[in-house]
Amino acid sequence: MKTLVTNDLTLSYGDNIVIDSLNIAIPKGKVTVLIGGNGCGKSTLLRSMARLMKPKDGEVVLDQKNISKMRTKEVAKEMAILPQSPITPEGLSVLQLVKQGRYPYQSWAKQWSMKDEEAVTQALEATNMVEFKERPVDSLSGGQRQRAWIAMTLAQNTDTLLLDEPTTYLDMTHQIDILDLLFDLNQDHGRTVVMVLHDINLACRYADHIIAVKDKSVYAQGAPEEVVTCDLVQNVFEMTCDVREDPLFGTPMCIPHGKGRCILKEAKDQMTKNQLSS
Numbered sequence: 001m002k003t004l005v006t007n008d009l010t011l012s013y014g015d016n017i018v019i020d021s022l023n024i025a026i027p028k029g030k031v032t033v034l035i036g037g038n039g040c041g042k043s044t045l046l047r048s049m050a051r052l053m054k055p056k057d058g059e060v061v062l063d064q065k066n067i068s069k070m071r072t073k074e075v076a077k078e079m080a081i082l083p084q085s086p087i088t089p090e091g092l093s094v095l096q097l098v099k100q101g102r103y104p105y106q107s108w109a110k111q112w113s114m115k116d117e118e119a120v121t122q123a124l125e126a127t128n129m130v131e132f133k134e135r136p137v138d139s140l141s142g143g144q145r146q147r148a149w150i151a152m153t154l155a156q157n158t159d160t161l162l163l164d165e166p167t168t169y170l171d172m173t174h175q176i177d178i179l180d181l182l183f184d185l186n187q188d189h190g191r192t193v194v195m196v197l198h199d200i201n202l203a204c205r206y207a208d209h210i211i212a213v214k215d216k217s218v219y220a221q222g223a224p225e226e227v228v229t230c231d232l233v234q235n236v237f238e239m240t241c242d243v244r245e246d247p248l249f250g251t252p253m254c255i256p257h258g259k260g261r262c263i264l265k266e267a268k269d270q271m272t273k274n275q276l277s278s
Helices: 042-049 072-076 094-105 114-126 142-155 172-189 200-206 230-237 263-277
Strands: 004-013 016-026 031-035 057-062 079-082 160-164 192-196 209-214 217-222 241-245 252-256
Touching: 004 042, 016 042, 016 057, 016 209, 016 217, 031 042, 031 172, 031 200, 042 079, 042 160, 042 192, 072 079, 072 094, 079 142, 094 114, 094 142, 114 142, 142 160, 142 172, 160 172, 172 192, 172 200, 200 252, 209 230, 217 230, 230 241
Parallel strands: 031 192, 031 209, 079 160, 160 192
Antiparallel strands: 004 016, 004 057, 209 217, 241 252
16 A cells, blocks of 8 residues: 655645645545635645646655656556546547556557456446446436546556545435445545545545645644534634534534524524413
């Protein structure tokens, strides 16, 4: 199992610094979730970990190797990334998409093999996509399409999976479906999973480790029950809330303040009226 860390990592778009001198270590064999407000640099950080973005300064290190000095195929054999809302070429079937996950293992000297075939089959089976393998990806539902892309990353057969908002645009059922799949991959196969999520309650439910990003750096990190507090939500998301224990999972559950129909208040007001009229 490989170790993934950043050392004094600085990322920028031109002169605009997004991440400044960041030092983090991703726990091996665990689920890590990056949280933070819009535009705080979560997706940028994830992209840099996959060597899709060159640092302005500092380094990303995989198993004591600076990934900027590794060959592209070498990195792709160690880490697979699923970007946010990936675009599929028109007419590409699920099977054709998943086979692309074996690209790092192909060369002029080494063509498609039984090992490649087995990896694709296992990826389709793990994501329950076997029955859809001949279907065009762009004909699938949002949840099925996301499973197809995850199958492609699984076919790469890497120890580490990086996913940028894998539940974006999915309804509640498909959000839980995708997160359960990733959770099982971690629990059953020991995959290290690093993902960006917007829903802090789902992050708390599925993550072993949370990294909250604010002001170009890490505001807090650790187990959800240790770091997710009212103060963190206020300072990172600028939102007041109550944080209570999830009655089903025992994980932190954020209840945001704000306007809305308050059934409890309505019930109390009705009770008061009944008492006054009796």
